Amino acid sequence: MATxxxxxxxxxxxxxxxxxxxxxxxxxxxxxxxxxxxxxVSDVSCSxxxxxxxxxxxNGAGKTTLLRMITGLLHPSEGTVSVFGxxxxxxxxxxxxIGFVPEDDAVYGYLSVRDLVRYAAELSxxxxxxxxxxxxxxxxxxxxxxxxxxxEYSKGMRQRAxxxxxxxxxxxxxxxxxxxxxxxxxxxxxLIALFHELAAAGRTIIVSSHVLAEVERMTDRxxxxxxxxxxxxxxxxxxxAAMTHIPHKVRIDxxxxxxxxxxxxxxxxxxxxxxxxxxxxVQTSNLAALGTALPAVSINLSVRxxxxxxxxxxxxxxxRHLLSIRR
Amino acid sequence: MTPLLAIVRVTVRQLTGGTxxxxxxxxxxxxxxxxxxxxxxxxxxxxxLELGVLLVVPFFALVIPITTLILAGSAxxxxxxxxxxxxxxxxxxxxxxxxAAKTLTAAAVSTGFAVVGALALSLTWLAVGGSFDVFPSMxxxxxxxxxxxxxxxxxxxNVVARSTLVGLIYVLFFETVMVEELPRLxxxxxxxxxxxxxxxTMPAHFPARALLGAMGDWIPSLDSALIVMxxxxxxxxxxxxxxxKRTDAx
Numbered sequence: 001m002a003t004x005x006x007x008x009x010x011x012x013x014x015x016x017x018x019x020x021x022x023x024x025x026x027x028x029x030x031x032x033x034x035x036x037x038x039x040x041v042s043d044v045s046c047s048x049x050x051x052x053x054x055x056x057x058x059n060g061a062g063k064t065t066l067l068r069m070i071t072g073l074l075h076p077s078e079g080t081v082s083v084f085g086x087x088x089x090x091x092x093x094x095x096x097x098i099g100f101v102p103e104d105d106a107v108y109g110y111l112s113v114r115d116l117v118r119y120a121a122e123l124s125x126x127x128x129x130x131x132x133x134x135x136x137x138x139x140x141x142x143x144x145x146x147x148x149x150x151x152e153y154s155k156g157m158r159q160r161a162x163x164x165x166x167x168x169x170x171x172x173x174x175x176x177x178x179x180x181x182x183x184x185x186x187x188x189x190x191l192i193a194l195f196h197e198l199a200a201a202g203r204t205i206i207v208s209s210h211v212l213a214e215v216e217r218m219t220d221r222x223x224x225x226x227x228x229x230x231x232x233x234x235x236x237x238x239x240x241a242a243m244t245h246i247p248h249k250v251r252i253d254x255x256x257x258x259x260x261x262x263x264x265x266x267x268x269x270x271x272x273x274x275x276x277x278x279x280x281x282v283q284t285s286n287l288a289a290l291g292t293a294l295p296a297v298s299i300n301l302s303v304r305x306x307x308x309x310x311x312x313x314x315x316x317x318x319x320r321h322l323l324s325i326r327r
Numbered sequence: 328m329t330p331l332l333a334i335v336r337v338t339v340r341q342l343t344g345g346t347x348x349x350x351x352x353x354x355x356x357x358x359x360x361x362x363x364x365x366x367x368x369x370x371x372x373x374x375x376l377e378l379g380v381l382l383v384v385p386f387f388a389l390v391i392p393i394t395t396l397i398l399a400g401s402a403x404x405x406x407x408x409x410x411x412x413x414x415x416x417x418x419x420x421x422x423x424x425x426x427a428a429k430t431l432t433a434a435a436v437s438t439g440f441a442v443v444g445a446l447a448l449s450l451t452w453l454a455v456g457g458s459f460d461v462f463p464s465m466x467x468x469x470x471x472x473x474x475x476x477x478x479x480x481x482x483x484x485n486v487v488a489r490s491t492l493v494g495l496i497y498v499l500f501f502e503t504v505m506v507e508e509l510p511r512l513x514x515x516x517x518x519x520x521x522x523x524x525x526x527x528t529m530p531a532h533f534p535a536r537a538l539l540g541a542m543g544d545w546i547p548s549l550d551s552a553l554i555v556m557x558x559x560x561x562x563x564x565x566x567x568x569x570x571x572k573r574t575d576a577x
Contacts, residue, residue: 068577072416072576073575092418092419095418095419102410110344122328122330123330123418125330125419125420
């Protein structure tokens with residue numbers, strides 16, 4: 001689900017909007033979780049709606065703890081979690097609509113994937129017929145190995161087995177904690193395509209990962225957690241745009257980079273210019289102003305501009321900025 | 328299939344998979360092997376007593392408790408240790424169903440091994456003593472003991488990481504050493520309650536009186552053994568249900 005809303009409460013960045021989905025399936029209100037004296041999640045409020053939302057954060061940031069509170073595996077120390085308008089801890093019936101893929105290598109090694117998926121269907125009070133079970137296994141391309149014990153599977157295959165078990169009851173909410181761990185590039189492509197397909201069908205998918213490139217392939221909407229706190233939420237470009245105190249980096253290629261670079265330095269919006277690989281990397285405090293001024297400058301100098309591209313609006317660079325704010 | 332039966336089916340595979348079934352099966356045969364060995368040298372007139380001693384010491388006091396504590400402790404404990412508990416918890420099923428299914432399965436599987444042991448003992452007794460009539464009573468007492476141990480150790484496995492160690496301390500130290508020294512604690516020894524039911528229902532020729540010394544101060548009747556078993560099971564399954572509801576599953 002694409003959204004332009006953004007919330008970046010860390011550091012000097014001003015929040016423009018809360019981290020709320022337009023049509024929330026999952027609502028998290030002021031949730032904290034501590035284990036003894038260690039605070040794992042601190043006062044996080046956010047929501048998730050149909051489509052894919054990436055939950056980002058370095059290892060130990062609190063992503064898994066937050067996901068476990070959303071699913072009801074952990075009780076919040078403070079705050080509330082609502083899934084489809086109810087608290088899963090009080091109303092287990094809501095689990096008919098939830099699928100969960102845990103981060104841990106938590107599978108019954110003595111079962112085959114066919115047994116595992118059938119077991120999941122039976123526990124969910126769902127149709128556990130062979131056709132339904134095989135359809136779920138087919139979605140993750142494991143039918144050929146469906147009768148082998150999961151203990152013999154590679155890590156990537158075990159991940160896909162868990163995804164098949166999570167999908168068999170056709171959940172409206174799918175919570176995926178590092179679902180691509182151990183998967184090879186082909187398997188990743190299969191799973192990402194599957195998640196896109198489910199999102200297009202209106203399912204809510206929350207996917208946690210510390211591999212930013214993967215999240216970027218899946219979604220534009222992210223919620224970033226750092227040190228247990230909500231660090232940012234919204235569209236990746238919107239989050240980056242809200243970081244007004246951090247100069248934007250723009251790659252500009254032209255036939256006369258030195259002449260253009262010197263002229264750009266005279267613009268008030270330009271903070272610095274570096275020559276790189278025959279082009280320019282321009283740092284600007286106002287991306288829009290630079291974009292507006294560049295055509296006039298190039299015409300005045302008779303310089304032909306062949307490329308103008310922000311280079312730090314990727315998820316990775318946004319996340320790097322968030323980490324630098326924390327430090 | 329209902330969720331409860333599905334949990335039972337998978338838990339049976341969990342508890343009997345690999346070499347576990349073979350190990351527990353062999354363990355259950357140990358008293359019969361001992362009886363066969365002892366019967367070769369014993370005075371034929373003392374065979375009833377030999378069977379009695381072998382019932383009490385290796386079968387009721389060791390084989391049943393150790394088999395059951397390992398099986399029952401891992402029924403939920405292994406799910407916590409292997410982090411598969413989320414697979415059960417995030418389903419539209421009540422926590423009572425989970426606790427009951429785990430306890431029921433642990434009791435059924437451990438009773439199965441106990442029945443094998445009782446059968447082997449009875450067949451051995453048939454070979455050396457000429458009668459098989461001790462079998463039903465042994466099965467009755469063993470079943471009661473297995474149900475009680477299962478109820479307690481499923482709960483223990485849910486709350487303690489090293490439930491087998493704690494269980495061994497209970498069986499080998501409390502039930503063996505402490506109750507020997509303080510017979511008034513006999514009411515807290517689960518195998519003695521099962522044995523009480525066995526002794527009450529044994530055929531008349533069986534030297535039940537010779538075993539009373541092992542029972543401590545309280546010699547339960549079949550009725551009181553059934554009441555204790557029912558109470559222990561209800562209370563422990565209830566506690567297990569509440570803990571599954573109110574504590575973190577990971």
